[in-house]
Amino acid sequence: MNHVLVTGGAGFIGANFVRLVSAQRPDWTVTVLDKLTYAGRRDNLAGLDARLVVGDICDAELVDELVREADAVVHFAAESHNDNSLRDPSPFLQTNVLGTFTLLEAVRRHDKRLHHISTDEVYGDLSLDDPARFTETTAYNPSSPYSATKAGSDHLVRAWARSFGVRATISTCSNNYGPYQHVEKFIPRQITNVLAGLTPKLYGTGEQVRDWIHVDDHNEAVLLILEQGRIGETYVIGADNDHVNNKRVIELICELMGAGDYEHVADRPGHDQRYAMDSTKLREELGWVPKYTDTDMRAGLEQTIAWYRDNEAWWRPVKDATERAYAERGQ
Numbered sequence: 001m002n003h004v005l006v007t008g009g010a011g012f013i014g015a016n017f018v019r020l021v022s023a024q025r026p027d028w029t030v031t032v033l034d035k036l037t038y039a040g041r042r043d044n045l046a047g048l049d050a051r052l053v054v055g056d057i058c059d060a061e062l063v064d065e066l067v068r069e070a071d072a073v074v075h076f077a078a079e080s081h082n083d084n085s086l087r088d089p090s091p092f093l094q095t096n097v098l099g100t101f102t103l104l105e106a107v108r109r110h111d112k113r114l115h116h117i118s119t120d121e122v123y124g125d126l127s128l129d130d131p132a133r134f135t136e137t138t139a140y141n142p143s144s145p146y147s148a149t150k151a152g153s154d155h156l157v158r159a160w161a162r163s164f165g166v167r168a169t170i171s172t173c174s175n176n177y178g179p180y181q182h183v184e185k186f187i188p189r190q191i192t193n194v195l196a197g198l199t200p201k202l203y204g205t206g207e208q209v210r211d212w213i214h215v216d217d218h219n220e221a222v223l224l225i226l227e228q229g230r231i232g233e234t235y236v237i238g239a240d241n242d243h244v245n246n247k248r249v250i251e252l253i254c255e256l257m258g259a260g261d262y263e264h265v266a267d268r269p270g271h272d273q274r275y276a277m278d279s280t281k282l283r284e285e286l287g288w289v290p291k292y293t294d295t296d297m298r299a300g301l302e303q304t305i306a307w308y309r310d311n312e313a314w315w316r317p318v319k320d321a322t323e324r325a326y327a328e329r330g331q
Contacts, residue, residue: 001113001227003029005070006050007057007103008077010034012181013117015044017074017219022048024223033057033066033077039182043314057099060106067106072113074226075103078153080119080146086269089145096149097156104160107168114168115226116157120211120238121147122172125272128207133242133278134172136234143272154234161232169229171222173237174277177300178215179307183315184322187212187301190250191308192315194259198323201331204267206247209274213239214300217290221279224286238277239290241297252296256305266330 004021008014009032018030030050034040035057045052055062057077067073077099079092100116107114123134124141142148160166177187190200221237229235250262282288292300308315 001028001071003031003070003072005031005033005066005073007033007073007075008040009050010036010040010042010044010052011076012039012044013176013215013218014040014076015180016178016215017076017222018045018048018050020216020219020223022050031066031070033063035077038318039080044180058094058102060102063102064106064109067103067112068110070112072226073103073107073115074222075100075114075116078117078150084146086144089149092145092149096146097152100153100156104156104166108160108164108166111167113226114157114166115222115229116154116168116170117222118154118170118172119147119150120172120174120236120275120277121272122151122154123275126274126276128209128274130274133238133276134236135278136236136281167231169225169231170234171225171237172234172277173218173221174211174213174239174242174275176213176215176218178304179311180314181215182322183319184326186246187249187253187304188308188315189322190253190262191257191305192319194253194257195309195312196316196319200250200254200259200262201265201326202246202250202262203265203271203331205264206250207245207273208271209242209245209276211238211240211242211275211277212244212249212297212300213237213241213290214292214303217292220291221282221288224288225282228286230285235282235286236277236279237282238279239292240279241295242274242276243295244297249297249301252298252301253305256298256301265326
């Protein structure tokens with residue numbers, strides 16, 4: 001495996017994956033395909049020896065050319081913000097469903113290895129008092145246009161693997177946090193609020209639980225699955241942080257940053273309650289162990305806070321517009 005195509009590789013998780021590959025597999029050639037929408041940025045790849053191709057995952061001719069050149073494809077490209085999907089679902093159908101179909105046809109045509117990145121949100125949510133965790137066999141029950149289109153893309157990958165022999169694997173992962181995440185997302189929004197002298201904001205009562213995972217731990221798992229995962233299999237990726245609710249996360253951010261109180265704002269419509277991941281299969285089959293394993297996320301949040309504090313020039317230009325958009329929605 002010498003040449004990897006990373007779709008969505010200028011976005012948050014994708015760019016961190018490219019950085020991981022550059023550090024751990026320096027002999028690999030990396031091509032990034034990214035549309036450079038608001039969440040994908042050229043400067044996320046600054047300093048890396050990666051070729052960036054600006055284009056749309058739905059552009060069949062371009063995708064075919066890039067897939068033909070590569071040995072393997074890691075498919076991060078997706079519209080991924082739940083709030084945006086509630087306002088306008090159409091881009092999510094285009095990118096997440098039609099884009100994945102376009103990529104699958106190219107992968108099938110040229111017989112390339114594919115790893116498809118999915119989300120825990122395809123499983124729906126659990127009640128706060130439910131001790132269960134999502135596994136590879138959990139039934140899909142998406143609750144938003146975002147999660148429904150991601151579920152659709154997963155089904156396409158499985159169908160192409162079974163019907164056409166596409167050499168594919170899938171991973172479903174819990175909520176990521178870490179460097180290069182857009183300030184519209186929960187954790188970087190609160191960190192940059194404190195840095196900008198604004199009050200941190202908490203949706204509703206903050207009882208929702210997310211199995212938070214540092215982006216580096218997620219990408220270590222993706223690289224492992226790409227190289228050693230069994231073809232046709234799905235792997236759940238989670239860091240066992242499913243006991244930490246949003247209220248505790250914002251309190252910990254305030255504590256670590258020496259901030260005062262936070263304020264409650266209007267909750268998101270249809271806000272899922274609890275996600276929890278059972279990554280036993282990944283750990284036992286491939287030996288994956290996350291680095292950030294402390295039970296209160298302290299070490300991962302300290303690293304993330306330090307990055308945003310040191311990289312104000314990265315987040316400051318989009319901060320004001322993001323907060324204005326939230327203010328218009330009472331959030």
